[in-house]
Amino acid sequence: MRRKRGFASDNNAPVHPAVFRAMESVNTGHAIGYGDDPFTAGATEKVSALFGTDARVYFVFTGTGANVLSLGAAASHSWESVLCAETSHIQEDECGAPEKFTGNKLIPVEPVHGKLTPEGIERHLYGFGFEHHSQPRVISITQATELGTVYTTEEIRAITSLAHEKGLVVHMDGARIANAAASLGVSFSEMVTDAGVDILSFGGTKNGMMFGEAVIILNPSLDQGFKYIRKQGMQLASKMRYIAAQFDAYLENDLWLTNARHANQMARMLEKEVQAIPGINIIEPVQANGIFAVIPEKMIRPLQEEFFFYVMDERRSLVRWMTSWDTTEEDVISFSSLIREMLTR
Amino acid sequence: MRRKRGFASDNNAPVHPAVFRAMESVNTGHAIGYGDDPFTAGATEKVSALFGTDARVYFVFTGTGANVLSLGAAASHSWESVLCAETSHIQEDECGAPEKFTGNKLIPVEPVHGKLTPEGIERHLYGFGFEHHSQPRVISITQATELGTVYTTEEIRAITSLAHEKGLVVHMDGARIANAAASLGVSFSEMVTDAGVDILSFGGTKNGMMFGEAVIILNPSLDQGFKYIRKQGMQLASKMRYIAAQFDAYLENDLWLTNARHANQMARMLEKEVQAIPGINIIEPVQANGIFAVIPEKMIRPLQEEFFFYVMDERRSLVRWMTSWDTTEEDVISFSSLIREMLTR
């Protein structure tokens, strides 16, 4: 029988109690809709403070929404292109929402362990000024990556430097940005603002929130009517106070960091438990809260029956196991024990 | 000093306690993301049952999202057009999201008290088969309307009959559908399914929910890959259980009806209180939870300072006052007393 808990995705976890209580605390009286309320003002300021006083913060509903609207702001002309990793969420998992909404061309670039490199990017930087060619405009990186790896601050700087030198801007998909910051032990400000990122999708849903992400514009020249982009992109919440309250709690006492550290720690514990098991081959460095492993094909189905998880590539028997803020040591032990048992049966 | 409560919009009210408790009750353990969970299955069935067993139900985030995706499903070719009232939300208040997402042309039709009429519609039904002309495909009506009026079931039938006879389909924007059903004293099924509506935006946020609406496809031929439309339209929630739980509570014990009836009743009470005041001219029939009145221009600002509300048309000093599930008789008394006092000072 399938367990109630597992390693399918960090978005399978519930809402952290502190976040839930914050939502409850604003559930009284009237508040003007669409963000013109004191809760939103407060949360906006709190988020902004993490990234520097010039950061402009817009709450939206989903990670895909945050990414698509960010690209719409960064590559505001439909004839521009977005370079991204072949494995990126915007390329693989958003059903073409970026192209649909922005008209931009997405150019998949071969990554190394899920990360773009300046060399990989440069191969696609050509055709500037040539009207037949989509004009390279945005480099989009994901931190932590879709393969559970993390860019160092220096790696980010190398990409933003290249981008700015060539007249491009950099978008960061931060669906798991907390896990990355926790992994590197740096502040958001160091890893994002100071590292030269121009626009950020700041996620919280995978780390203890219910819904609601933020687009954070660090390069003010990209803030050309973003409030209209958000409304036209169907990402403007009427009862905004319930997103604001979540962010408020998420940032209070570094809840984001506590949650992310825990998830990362559980991933490393799981890594340690399974890496020694013959037949399990972890193929990406475990730097955040995800493990990517090639496992015996015949084991996939029975293991899924007890703990649901996703297969990334059927041909290679590549699977993904994610930990979350609520993963327990018992979860890890019972999962890894089951794997060991299955492989030594 | 501005009051904490007022008549600005029904979306300024908080979440109904029963809805909130339902969200809390699902906040435990893991649930597969994106709607593949038992809570979503249950709520989907519950909503569907209200509209007939063939109804297909898709949860989304916002009313604009529900409308735009519905139009995308109903007018699936960008060369088709959507007829709607000049005063409709899709024409006036969605920042062009329908055109952006669908490519369709919206054709504003002159309404009578916010309602489309067959005669008004027919004036725009031409150019069929003429490739230079956007092909008429959808008639979109709002129930209750943006002017606080309600279509009778017969009026809806007249429009759906005309539409189907001409090969068009009918979309209903039901952001305030509960208020309309309460006003008419009919079931959703009578007012929507049996009346021939093809696709519906089913709203709850304005009547006690936190966020989350549903697209309900009653004409199965319009369900061509709607799950992709929803994802590409950035309206797919990862932690869907928290929308499902809201709908579950909203339909339990007819909470939707209790809430809507109350809001309607408060609107009628307010109407009664203010209609006799010289200088207040209510210009639309009060059939749901909104009052549209022309008031003395010099009174607008001072009144807004105490009770915030929106001016619909500055030139005519036309204002809107909305009641909600949490409006109290005291709210109505204190607001109408203040108006009376201001006008007789």
Added chain:
Amino acid sequence: MRRKRGFASDNNAPVHPAVFRAMESVNTGHAIGYGDDPFTAGATEKVSALFGTDARVYFVFTGTGANVLSLGAAASHSWESVLCAETSHIQEDECGAPEKFTGNKLIPVEPVHGKLTPEGIERHLYGFGFEHHSQPRVISITQATELGTVYTTEEIRAITSLAHEKGLVVHMDGARIANAAASLGVSFSEMVTDAGVDILSFGGTKNGMMFGEAVIILNPSLDQGFKYIRKQGMQLASKMRYIAAQFDAYLENDLWLTNARHANQMARMLEKEVQAIPGINIIEPVQANGIFAVIPEKMIRPLQEEFFFYVMDERRSLVRWMTSWDTTEEDVISFSSLIREMLTR
């Protein structure tokens, strides 16, 4: 039996011999594609000179293409709106191409004899800065209008003044701009550049050319990457020299003016011939090369059998008769005689 010649549309006429010869004259040797050739350079300069030295000229294929790309340049954000006459080509006859390509909302405004008025426009100038409302950005006027009328230079100025005062820009659909200029007896520069128009669709196909129109940007701030807009909009000709040659001949010795004057004169002759016939009711002032008349319903079909023409509104038996550069006095006489005969039979 249907005649080979008629009054259906000015685009039914052939190419003027001088234009054709010019195309032949460039049909030798190689020329770099996509406009990087001396013929294009020459013709561009010649067109530009008509509108002032700052005018930027881009050749495209069709009138719809010129309009849509102009709107794309003028309302470069999809959340902006375009005000246009209810009877305008962009609203009625382009199959929604503007919405599809730009994402903009088109707002049809009630015209007076096909012309927008400042009063009509002002009723739609609201919601500035309100993110729920498409932001008014472009006023599009057609000169000569789709109803055969012509804006005076003063009328154009009144509209451009209003537009600029409110932060909007003005697009002119000049599919029949030559007929308008001939009618007013003014230069393009007076009627367009000096009158404050920001961007123009400059047509020639209806006045003796084969294909090819020009987008002329008079307000340089609207020229943000127009070459990419043209390519992405599928309006960049590879063998551009054959468009250039046409414009070259069209402007040589004021061929455009000779042609347009003749067409206008034929329209007035036709007006004179038919206005006295009982049963024929010309309902729009004949100011360019089109006649709009209400005629007996039973006469439409038999008349069309001999001279094809379009019915504008079946309910009112409103028909349109267009003259062109090649209409002869004999054409007018034989057509009007037939009408007279039919009505007095």
Added chain:
Amino acid sequence: MRRKRGFASDNNAPVHPAVFRAMESVNTGHAIGYGDDPFTAGATEKVSALFGTDARVYFVFTGTGANVLSLGAAASHSWESVLCAETSHIQEDECGAPEKFTGNKLIPVEPVHGKLTPEGIERHLYGFGFEHHSQPRVISITQATELGTVYTTEEIRAITSLAHEKGLVVHMDGARIANAAASLGVSFSEMVTDAGVDILSFGGTKNGMMFGEAVIILNPSLDQGFKYIRKQGMQLASKMRYIAAQFDAYLENDLWLTNARHANQMARMLEKEVQAIPGINIIEPVQANGIFAVIPEKMIRPLQEEFFFYVMDERRSLVRWMTSWDTTEEDVISFSSLIREMLTR
């Protein structure tokens, strides 16, 4: 001084005299606009006959237009994707027009000598039914390819078989389809219709025409309102007879074949002349009318000064030389002599 003639592109050549004379022959009298004329009817039938009686033929303006509208017809839902070669025109040289118009995601696939292979395609055929992933729908191949190579009929069949088996359809970009058919010595019908292609961009501009291409729909289920797609896509010519006349002449007495054979022959002659020159490295099989060679970097500029041509990849000093219907043996001799002279100086 730069020569008047060269090897830059087959679209630098003039219009073939027979095509020009045909345009002249229709330049008399009136013809109903937008294709409702006898010339268009005749040419449509003539083109259709080449591909089988079920072929539906729509004339458009440009190759990019033909490709984009074809994709719009083949992948009619914006959440679908198009697989194409990394080197394809739709991926590299249309400024993102496909994404802009269709909303589809384009997925670049690694080609072998410019050609897709079933193996390359299969690596991208996954995610069917998964709403997060753009649904694979179209495989687009170019015949002859952008690298001057030609798919054999068997290679085409292998791709269409794979496509149809998986529920996809195949688009062929036939900008140089005449060169391919001439190279293979097969009929269009064998190479396209019988080989299972679903929709075709049929080009003529690069082989003796002035402008005008055709979209040919071979799979009738893809013809869902194509006339509206064409109009909304700004590719409907008003004076269609001038496109029709060109196609008429182009197909008369196999002019297309004579022209293409000649161009191909000139390419092979040039290949023969230069392949023996030390320093010239032809890197793609010369199967149509293009030569792709890596040449000494320092020679590029001076050679371009005399004969203009395009550099495909600056890093590798890869250049492209195209022959056309009007290339002469003298052109080839003088060009190859110059190269030889430069390299042995």
